Amino acid sequence: MDALVMAGGRGTRLATDCEKPLYRIGGRPMIDRVIDALGESALEGITVAATAETPETHAHVDVPAIETAGKGYVADLDEALAGDRLDQPVLTVAADLPLLTGALVDRVLDTHDAGSLTVAVPADLKRDLGVSVDTTFDHGGRALAPTGVNVVGDGPSATLVERDPRLAINVNRPADAVVANERLQE
Numbered sequence: 001m002d003a004l005v006m007a008g009g010r011g012t013r014l015a016t017d018c019e020k021p022l023y024r025i026g027g028r029p030m031i032d033r034v035i036d037a038l039g040e041s042a043l044e045g046i047t048v049a050a051t052a053e054t055p056e057t058h059a060h061v062d063v064p065a066i067e068t069a070g071k072g073y074v075a076d077l078d079e080a081l082a083g084d085r086l087d088q089p090v091l092t093v094a095a096d097l098p099l100l101t102g103a104l105v106d107r108v109l110d111t112h113d114a115g116s117l118t119v120a121v122p123a124d125l126k127r128d129l130g131v132s133v134d135t136t137f138d139h140g141g142r143a144l145a146p147t148g149v150n151v152v153g154d155g156p157s158a159t160l161v162e163r164d165p166r167l168a169i170n171v172n173r174p175a176d177a178v179v180a181n182e183r184l185q186e
Contacts, residue, residue, distance in 0.1 A: 001109060001151075002086055003043045007031055007061075007095040008051035008068060008076050013172050021050075021057040021095040023171065026184040030171060031057060033098040040102025042109055043091060049080040057095075081152060089116070094148030098180050099166035108149055108160065115155030120144035121168040122161070131169050131176045 011020030021031035031048070038046050050058035051070030058065045066085060068076035077092060089112065093100065108119055123143040126133045136143045139159055147167040171177050 001043060001089055001091055001112075002045040002047065003038045003091040003093060003105075004077075004080055004086060005031065005034055005038070005046065005048045005093050005095050006073060006077060006080075006148075007048050007057050008054055008070055008073075009096070010053045014177070015174055019054045019057050021054060022060060023177070025098040025171060025177060025180045028098075029060070030098040031061060031095045034093055034095055034100055035061065035063060037100040037102050037105060038091075038093065041105035043105065047080075047086060048095075049076055051076065077152070089114075089151050089153030092150045092152055094170060096171045097148050097167070097169070098171060099169050099183055100149070101166060104162075104164065104166060105149075107162075108151065111160050112151045112153075113158070115153050116157045117151040117153075118157065118159045119147045119149040119167065120159055120161055121147055121163065125163055125165065126168045129165055129168055129179055131179050132173050134172065 007021040009020035022029045046063045048061045048065040049068050050065050053070050068079040123133050123136045123145045126145050133145055136145050169180050171180050
């Protein structure tokens with residue numbers, strides 16, 4: 001399976017002048033951390049989806065990159081998956097997961113059977129960690145938050161619920177970056 005890193009965000013909520021994927025956690029751009037984690041996994045290939053908002057990210061990465069229109073995460077994902085650019089199923093990963101590891105990616109790959117897979121964490125885990133909770137959905141009476149890691153494929157959809165803090169820390173705001181930097185030092 002191949003991976004698609006979604007790296008089109010400007011980082012307005014992060015209150016930074018640099019492109020969000022290039023925001024540094026532990027002294028390194030988040031996108032480098034994500035690409036390294038993917039490279040340490042059983043994935044076969046990595047492609048980055050950048051936008052006109054992230055030209056420096058596009059130039060920075062040393063893996064194949066495609067440019068999408070920058071109309072939002074879902075629209076850009078649909079655009080990146082259209083045509084013959086990537087075979088499905090494909091693992092999609094947000095570039096704002098600086099604590100992702102190859103072992104976590106492999107756990108997702110091992111869980112994936114067929115179709116699509118949404119990886120989520122309990123919303124209360126994110127709150128307990130002190131990171132932002134921007135989106136939740138109900139799953140069996142539990143409030144879950146998407147992690148930014150998914151498998152997109154044809155067929156039935158499933159949800160994998162993880163309690164791993166490394167999957168719960170998406171860096172969207174300055175307070176999230178503080179938590180991510182603290183976790184890296186532990």
